[in-house]
Amino acid sequence: MDPDVISGAMCMAEGGTGGPGGESLLFLTDEQLRKGIEAMFFAYRGFTADPDRILAAHGYGRAHHRAVHFINRAPGTTVNNLLNILGVTKQSLNRVLRALIEDGLVESRVGAQDKRQRNLFLTETGAALERELSDAQRVRMRAAYRSAGPEAVAGFRTVLEAMMDTDLHHHFKALKEAGS
Amino acid sequence: MDPDVISGAMCMAEGGTGGPGGESLLFLTDEQLRKGIEAMFFAYRGFTADPDRILAAHGYGRAHHRAVHFINRAPGTTVNNLLNILGVTKQSLNRVLRALIEDGLVESRVGAQDKRQRNLFLTETGAALERELSDAQRVRMRAAYRSAGPEAVAGFRTVLEAMMDTDLHHHFKALKEAGS
């Protein structure tokens, strides 16, 4: 038995992006798709490796990174906002936020209009950690971008956006435009 | 304070891929890099969403998926091989493998030459689960590829490979060529 053979849905012709240049056929063999899947797996490991090391040194985990990232991204965001973006339960997020607030990395201010809401901000310390984390991640990302070249970067982003869930894509687009 | 502003390492000119066409400059602003980072975050969520649902229905988790995937990928692979690829401790992997073996999805045969080693294979049931998982993942990947177009796909893969750790890249390349 050799499950690695190109089986099942064979070649899928037709490109479809409307690009007039070059190859207009996409040969999406299972083999090629599998390579993409594995590339995604390994690349994500590389993608998180540097922040993970930094976080471990500070006694935090990936969950803290995500919270810090998006609070920096959209200062003053509410807890509910963050919950929607991160896609976890409020109990999970709260555990993380509590630690960050207690450690003085995040400040939680009662909402101006709606006093039920808490607006979240990074303190100086929090911003410093965020910088440390994103600097490390940007170094790797920049290196990857530069070695791949501008066209590859555009393609990279295009495929990633197509790979998101539509609802996530919605959050992503919202983030791309405004902040909070 | 507005940490969202394009600060720090500003524009990095110079492209460098040697492509004679179009834009030869890569403007890697922190802003653009951050978009790439967030795209990676959201896309990975989409990437794992379908398998996660299937796995949950079977009472398994992502760790089982990874094991099943790479055993299918390289039938007869040894435990040590798998440990190197997956990058976890043998205790973690063993827990997962034990469950899969007990449930009859994976067969562990004593090595022919070296009897210390175990060669791992999927059973029919295991192969069926693998197919279910990779079918789901391929559907999404294929959709993303098709909507992005061939050039984007090439760029996607190029950037991902550049993003891997070099040691991971080594495993990836080994997998790309031979199977065990």
Place this chain on the structure above:
DNA sequence: TTGGAATGTCAACAAGGCTGACATAAAATG
């Protein structure tokens, strides 16, 4: 024969998901 490599297993622990239940304050609605 002895050392080391490959494997398996036990125990304990931590991070970070989850559910369910409950409390509080404030907004919204009747």
Place this chain on the structure above:
DNA sequence: CATTTTATGTCAGCCTTGTTGACATTCCAA
């Protein structure tokens, strides 16, 4: 004004999946 809904926080408990440390077994190799 009374009630309901919303936003948030919190407690308790469970699961998966990672970790470390210790130890046993098997078997290749020097």
